[in-house]
Amino acid sequence: MDDSVVSAQIRAAGVKVTPGRVRVLVALLAAAQPLSHADLEALLPDADRVTLYRVLDSLVACGLALKAVDPRGVFRFSASSTQREHSSHIHFRCTYCGGVFCLKAAPPPPPKLPRGFRLAEVEYDVRGVCASCAAHT
Amino acid sequence: MDDSVVSAQIRAAGVKVTPGRVRVLVALLAAAQPLSHADLEALLPDADRVTLYRVLDSLVACGLALKAVDPRGVFRFSASSTQREHSSHIHFRCTYCGGVFCLKAAPPPPPKLPRGFRLAEVEYDVRGVCASCAAHT
DNA sequence: CATTAAATGCAACAATGTTGCATTTGAAAA
DNA sequence: TTTTCAAATGCAACATTGTTGCATTTAATG
Numbered sequence: 001m002d003d004s005v006v007s008a009q010i011r012a013a014g015v016k017v018t019p020g021r022v023r024v025l026v027a028l029l030a031a032a033q034p035l036s037h038a039d040l041e042a043l044l045p046d047a048d049r050v051t052l053y054r055v056l057d058s059l060v061a062c063g064l065a066l067k068a069v070d071p072r073g074v075f076r077f078s079a080s081s082t083q084r085e086h087s088s089h090i091h092f093r094c095t096y097c098g099g100v101f102c103l104k105a106a107p108p109p110p111p112k113l114p115r116g117f118r119l120a121e122v123e124y125d126v127r128g129v130c131a132s133c134a135a136h137t
Numbered sequence: 138m139d140d141s142v143v144s145a146q147i148r149a150a151g152v153k154v155t156p157g158r159v160r161v162l163v164a165l166l167a168a169a170q171p172l173s174h175a176d177l178e179a180l181l182p183d184a185d186r187v188t189l190y191r192v193l194d195s196l197v198a199c200g201l202a203l204k205a206v207d208p209r210g211v212f213r214f215s216a217s218s219t220q221r222e223h224s225s226h227i228h229f230r231c232t233y234c235g236g237v238f239c240l241k242a243a244p245p246p247p248p249k250l251p252r253g254f255r256l257a258e259v260e261y262d263v264r265g266v267c268a269s270c271a272a273h274t
Numbered sequence: 275c276a277t278t279a280a281a282t283g284c285a286a287c288a289a290t291g292t293t294g295c296a297t298t299t300g301a302a303a304a
Numbered sequence: 305t306t307t308t309c310a311a312a313t314g315c316a317a318c319a320t321t322g323t324t325g326c327a328t329t330t331a332a333t334g
Contacts, residue, residue, distance in 0.1 A: 114238075114268065118266040119264075122264070126256065154300075155311090
C-alpha cells in the first residue's frame with residue numbers, strides 16, 4: 001500500500017498525518033496477522049516506545065486500527081481494513097519459532113450457544129511445529 | 138466448600154496437598170467470578186506473590202482451575218469441576234467478566250496441515266458476552 | 275509567516291509475570 | 305515412627321508490557 005494512500009486515509013479519519021502514524025499504519029496493512037507493540041518496535045527500530053503506544057492508541061481511537069488481547073494477554077493491533085481478510089482463516093502457530101501461518105482451510109462453523117450468550121468472535125488456533133523447524137530438530 | 142473436600146480433590150488430581158493450594162482453591166470455588174492474581178493477593182494477604190503465581194499455575198496444570206485472559210490482558214482463574222474433562226470441549230470466554238464456560242458441542246476435527254507440519258494442540262475459543270453479563274448491560 | 279492544538283521524545287513509574295536459588299515440607303518408603 | 309527426597313515455598317532480582325508528566329517540536333490552518 002502506497003504511503004500517499006495511507007496518508008489520505010489518516011487525514012480522512014480526522015487526525016493529523018504524521019510520519020509515525022503513516023509508518024505504523026503501513027506496517028499494520030502489510031502484516032499477515034495482528035502485530036504486538038513488540039513486533040512493531042522490531043519493524044520500526046527508530047520509533048520511540050511511548051510514541052508507538054500513543055500512535056497505536058490514536059489509530060484505534062479514530063477507527064483505523066483494531067486492538068485485541070491475544071491468549072498471552074498481550075495487545076495486538078491490526079488495520080481495520082485488513083481485519084476481515086483474516087477472520088476466515090485458521091492460524092497455525094509454531095511453538096518453536098513463533099511463526100504464524102495462515103492455513104487454507106475454512107474455519108468450522110460457530111457452535112450453538114446457550115440462551116442469552118452473545119457471540120463476538122471465534123478463534124481457531126492450531127499449534128505445533130512448522131515444517132522448517134521440524135526439519136531442523 | 139469444606140477444606141477436607143477440597144484437599145481430597147487436590148489429592149485426587151495427583152499433586153501434593155499444601156495449605157496454599159487449599160486456600161487458593163477454596164477461594165476460587167467461593168468466587169462469583171474468575172479471580173485475577175491481584176484479587177487473590179487481596180483475599181489472601183499472607184500469601185507470597187510468587188508462590189501464588191505458582192500455586193495458580195499448578196492448579197491449572199492439574200486441571201483444577203482454568204486460566205483466561207480478560208479484556209485488559211490480565212489472567213483470571215476459576216475453579217473447574219473435577220468431574221469435567223476439558224480437553225474435548227469448546228470454551229466460551231466472556232470478554233466482560235472473564236468467565237470461561239464449557240459448551241456441550243464437540244470441537245471440530247483438526248484441519249489438514251501442509252507437508253512437514255506437526256500438530257501439537259488445537260484450541261477452539263469462542264468469545265463474546267455471557268448471558269448474565271449481557272443481562273446487566 | 276505566525277499561531278496553536280496536537281504529537282513527540284524522554285524519564286520515571288506502575289502493573290503483571292518470571293527465574294534462580296536456598297530452605298522447608300508433604301507423603302511415601304524404610 | 306523416622307527417614308528421605310522430590311516438590312513446594314519464600315525471597316530477591318529481573319523481565320515484559322503498558323502509563324503518566326512535562327518540556328519541546330510539528331502539522332495544519334488563517
